[in-house]
Amino acid sequence: xxxxxxxxxxxxxxxxxxxxxxxxxxxxxxxxxxxxxxxxxxxxxxxxxxxxxxxxxxxxxxxxxxxxxxxxxxxxxxxxxxxxxxxxxxxxxxxxxxxxxxxxxxxxxxxxxxxxxxxxxxxxxxxxxxxxxxxxxxxxxxxxxxxxxxxxxxxxxxxxxxxxxxxxxxxxxxxxxxxxxxxxxxxxxxxxxxxxxxxxxxxxxxxxxxxxxxxxxxxxx
Numbered sequence: 001x002x003x004x005x006x007x008x009x010x011x012x013x014x015x016x017x018x019x020x021x022x023x024x025x026x027x028x029x030x031x032x033x034x035x036x037x038x039x040x041x042x043x044x045x046x047x048x049x050x051x052x053x054x055x056x057x058x059x060x061x062x063x064x065x066x067x068x069x070x071x072x073x074x075x076x077x078x079x080x081x082x083x084x085x086x087x088x089x090x091x092x093x094x095x096x097x098x099x100x101x102x103x104x105x106x107x108x109x110x111x112x113x114x115x116x117x118x119x120x121x122x123x124x125x126x127x128x129x130x131x132x133x134x135x136x137x138x139x140x141x142x143x144x145x146x147x148x149x150x151x152x153x154x155x156x157x158x159x160x161x162x163x164x165x166x167x168x169x170x171x172x173x174x175x176x177x178x179x180x181x182x183x184x185x186x187x188x189x190x191x192x193x194x195x196x197x198x199x200x201x202x203x204x205x206x207x208x209x210x211x212x213x214x215x216x217x218x219x220x221x
Contacts, residue, residue: 056080056182058183059158059163059175059183060153060156060165061183063153063173066078066146070143070146071147074134075137075143076133079129079133079134082186082189083175083189084178084184085193086133086193087133089189089192090130090192091132092199093195093196094126094132096199096203097120097123097199100120100124100199100202100203100206100207101117101120101121101125103206103210104117104120104206106210107210107211107214108209108210109213109217116206123135133188133192136191140191149167149171150167150171151167151171152167153167153168154166154168161176162177163175163183173187
């Protein structure tokens with residue numbers, strides 16, 4: 001017989017994998033479980049915040065989404081939360097500037113062609129209305145103003161299709177309910193509608209100038 005220490009350990013069955021290789025999956029499983037638990041602890045508050053975030057079909061929810069986009073410095077991300085008339089104006093500006101740029105490139109001589117192309121290119125080549133809005137938000141300081149003024153919600157006043165979000169700093173932000181039920185800020189509507197009207201007027205002037213340049217080109221020997 002062997003020593004007591006030898007007889008206390010059962011021999012490994014013939015052909016069985018080493019004990020270390022059997023323990024490895026268990027250790028790996030424990031590590032995965034621990035990492036998963038840690039991930040849940042870290043992500044939990046974010047998941048809860050997202051699940052309890054107010055709907056954008058409430059003035060509070062729309063306002064908070066604007067605040068989030070402003071904090072990120074991404075005005076295009078709150079394009080969905082401006083009112084419909086302002087959104088339409090952005091697309092109108094883009095389309096009119098694009099048409100004007102086509103006339104400029106086709107008919108204007110140099111140096112006018114390069115000068116007017118540089119003036120119109122950004123808006124004319126914007127992929128989407130949200131990009132047009134972002135251009136104005138940066139150029140006109142809207143983003144900086146919002147970043148300074150926006151704060152927590154103190155109260156909300158709703159009257160039919162209109163609402164006002166009142167912040168703890170005393171700033172008031174007007175919203176209007178859009179046809180899809182989402183609330184959109186009305187802060188930028190007047191400026192954007194005016195710009196759309198200017199773009200329409202400018203297109204007519206560009207068309208007239210382009211026609212004049214073409215006539216001059218045909219008369220040139």
